[in-house]
Every structure is written in structure tokens, then in C-alpha cells.
Amino acid sequence: MNGFKTTMLLAALTALFMALGFTIGGRGGMIIALLVAVGMNLFTYWNADKIVLSMHGARQVDAASAPEFYSLVSGLAQRAQLPMPKVYIIDSPHPNAFATGRNPENAAVAATTGLLNILNRDEIAGVMAHELAHVRNRDTLIMTMVATIAGAISMLANFGLFFRGGDDNRGAFLATILAVIVAPFAAMIVQMAISRTREYGADKGGAEISGNPRALASALAKLAHGAAAVPNPVAQRNPAASQLYIVPGLARGGDSLFSTHPDTGNRIAALEELAVTMGQSAPRDAFAAPAPAEPVSYTHL
Template sequence: MNFFRTTLLLAAMTGLFMAIGYLLGGSGGMMIAFIFALGMNLFSYWNSDKMVLRMHNAMEVDAHSAPEYYEIVEKLAQSAGLPMPKVYVINSDQPNAFATGRSPQHAAVAASTGLLNRLTYEEVAGVMAHELAHIKNYDILTMTVTATFAGAISMLANFALFFGGSRDREGGGLGIIGTIALMILAPLAASIVQMAISRTREYEADKVGAEICGQPMWLASALAKIANAAGRTANVTAEQHPETAHMFIINPLSGQKMDNLFSTHPDTQNRIDALQSLQSEWYGGQSPLKVSSGATLGASQRRGQMQQDAGSDGPWGGGAARKDDNQPGPWG
């Protein structure tokens, strides 16, 4: 199913690329776009993960340079039955994270310094479990290739004004209205594909991530904190490369208030509600600790939740090293 979904995505993006080529250069333009798209498919499969990490100036870390963060990923990878991915840090105050790669054997996870500083040990575990769920579900190839194609389509559409204007002078072409429409509609079509892919996979990754770490509320609390801070903290690199926005756990460009067609991510409160329902289902119908995207768990509530978690299953079994609420994050 994942192979079919990726193949369908590549076919759709290639078709869109060829259509733009035809509008800009007729049959010759379509053939050039087709050849370019084939090359992009091969390049994206082997190198798109490296491109995305480079775009965001991600720095690889290990057990010596980032012991807590690396330990979290290592334990969760073992729990999920996955090979250990490469671990990266992004120097950004905005709390966020993403996963990339073409397969579980060639995967990487990246978290921002803002996320590592603001979240507790358990909340970071919830976020990284979500990212490992994307790896386990083979979402990473689909999402990374989509980012590469979306960027190329936007770039090609921006050329429309130049090429369209040249063809207008030769008596053909789209005309100024058609050219402007192409510049708007082509990136929009690519964005809709990105949104559809991201939105349909985030809920599933939340669920599988909760299964990996054993605690839905860890991710629910993390999502509330991230959403609360992300809308108020600029991610300069993401703004420069908006085609990668769908890869992050929370939209890095702007806070979205509605779960609508034009949001790269589902509404955060809807995701939190789904995780709270999962918590209630797993633990005997008990009323879960309520979290909203407008507020984070209070210190006393978090300590109570951690005490409840101490006897639970998951990679930490009967208890992991807990970080006091007043202690700085691993990068503090």
C-alpha cells in the first residue's frame, strides 16, 4: 500500500510537471519537463533527505554531544523495532521536529533546539515517537519526495512570466492572464497534494507514536506546548523553504485555527482530543488528563501524570529518569 501510494504520488507530480511544461513550451516543453521529472524522481529517491536536512542547516549529533536526546531516540527505536536513525539538531527557537529518509534503514530524525529546551524528557519522547512512526509507516519517502517536487513546481511556475512573455511576443503563449493564473494555480495544486498527504498521515503517526512510547498523553502535552509557541516564534529557514512545511510535526509557517483544506496539518486540538480518547480507551475508560492547545499542563498536573505513568509499559518500563520541571532542557 505504501509503495502504491508513493508511486501514485510520483505519477501525479510528474503529470503536473509535464502539464506546466506543455503550457510553457508546447509539446517540446512537455518532453523537456518529462525528462527533467524522471531525473528528479531518481534524484529525490536517493538525495531528497540530504537536501531537506541541508536546507534547515541540521547538525548531526550522537550519544556524546546530545546524550539525553540520543538516548530517547535509541530507546524508542528499539521499542518500535526500527534501526537506529541518524539524529540531528536544528538551531531554531521554534519548537518543532521532522523525520526524513527513503526507508527505515536510511532514515533521520531532527528536532529543534527550541523543542529540546522547552519540553520535558517525556514530551520529547512523545514527539520523537511520532517521528519514528512516520519512519515505520514509510511516510518519510512520500513526504520528502513531495517537498522536492513542490519546490521544483513552484520554481517552474515562477519562470512562467518570463517564458510566457517571450511566447506572447511571438504571437502565442498563455497570455498575461493565463501566465498569472499558472503562476498561482501550479504551486497551489502542489500545495494541495502536500496538505492531503500530511493531514492523512499525522493522525496515524500520532496513534502509532503513542503505541511506541506507551503514553498518548506525552505527545498530547507536547503538541499543546509546541502549538502554543510555534505561532509566536518564527522559523526563518522554514519560511525560506515553505515546501518542507508538511514534514514538521506542527506547521512551522503559521498557526492554523481551522481543520480545513488549506491547512498543512490537522487542527492541533483535534489531534490532542484523539490522543485523549486513546488514553481513555487504553486505561480502562478512566477520564484522561485534559489538555488544550491554548494551555500546557501545569507543573503539579505533570508530576501527577508522571506518577501515573511510572507503572506503565513502554520503553521506560517501571520508570525512566525524570526531569524536574525547573531544570533546563538538554540544550539549556
């Protein structure tokens, strides 16, 4: 069902993009806009992981430089029946994590030092399993393509009045103004809707990979609190990056149209239901004050 919803939303975004190109420049404008989008998507397809990791100043680690963290990811990748992804650590107090890459064979997972410092081992396993679920579901490619098309729509909208500003046809001019105003707004809603759909799927997949839905629920509660309290300079400079993370990179809660992620409480509730289905013990209060994290050496590089 999630795959069907994502396909429909992606199709709607593509149709919106083509309609905007037609409104601004007729058939010629539609073709030119489509060619630009194809070029952007091809570049993004091959370079998205490098762009995202460079944007965050991520540094790659291995079994020698971060043995516990690397070993944890390796074990989870084996359980998920995935190739071993590249593993990165980001020196940032903002607690978050993300996955990137065009396919499972070229995937990378990253976590901030802020995340590694506030979560215990089981919670870190839950988070990294969530990111590996994104890789297994090929969400990283889909989200990249969606973000690229949404960016192309915004770009066209910014130039729309310039291209058609001298049009003597008042109806066409008004249609262009409407497209310039509505198209970026609609693209943003579709992009965020796809992101929210994918997060629920990755939560479920991550819980199944780690075997501990309640640990992931506990991690989400801690991360949502920490991410809201600690600024994320990357997301502040590039708001579109917020959809990459396991919890929002910018403080926007709830399940509103403008939320990049589902409400954390709803995600935790879904994981608690999954834990019961898997026969785990009675749930604790996921919103209680987070317990101190167990000492770990993941960031002692």
C-alpha cells in the same frame, strides 16, 4: 485508507505536472518537464536528508555527547523495530522536530533545543516516537518527492509565459496563463493535503510506539503554543520546510486548504480517543496552561 488517499493525491500532482508541461510546450514540453522532474527527484532521493539537516544547521549527537536524548531515541527505535536512526539537535529556540531520510536504513531524526527545554521526558518520547512513525511509514520519502514535484510545477509556471508568450494562438496563450495561475495553487493544495493525512497517521503510530497517547497530546499543545510565539527563520526563508515539522513551522492554524498540518485541537482529540481505546486514565485538559518541564540534560552538551 491513508495510503490510498496519498497515492491518489500524488497521482493527481504528477498528472498536473505533466499537463502543465503539455500546455506550455506541447508533447516536447511535457517530455522535457518530466525529464527535469525525474532528475530533481533522483537528486533529492539521495541527498534530501543532507539538504534538510544542513538547512537547519543541525549537529549530530551520540551516546557520549547527548546520552539521555540518544538513549531515549534508541529505546523507541527498538520498540518500533526500526534501525537506529542518526540523531541531531538543532540550536534554535523555536520548539519543533522532524524526520528525514529516504528509507528506515538511512533515516535521521532531529529536535530543536527549544523543544527539549519545554517538554518533559514523556512528552519528548511522544514527539520522537511520532517522528519514528514517519520513518516507519516511509513518509519522509513520499513528502520529499511530493515537495520536489510541487517545486517543479512552480518552476514551470514561472517560465510558462516566457516559453509561450509569443504564441499567435490566442486560445493557447490564454490556456498558458490559466495554467501558470492555477497549477502552483493546485500543487500547493495537494502537497498540503498529503502532509495533513500523514500527520494523523504519525500521531497514531507515535502513540502506539511510545505507549502514551496523552503525553504526545500534551506535547502537541505545548509545541503549538511555543511554535506560534517563537519565529522560525528556516521556515520563513523556505516556507516549503514548514511541512516537515511535527507542528507548523509558520503560524497557520486550522484545517484550511492552506494549512500544512491538521488543526492541533483535532489531533489532540484523536489522541484522547486513542488513549481511551488503550485503556488509559481519564483525560486531562489538553489546552490547560503547560506545566513546567522536568529538568533534563538533553541539551547540556
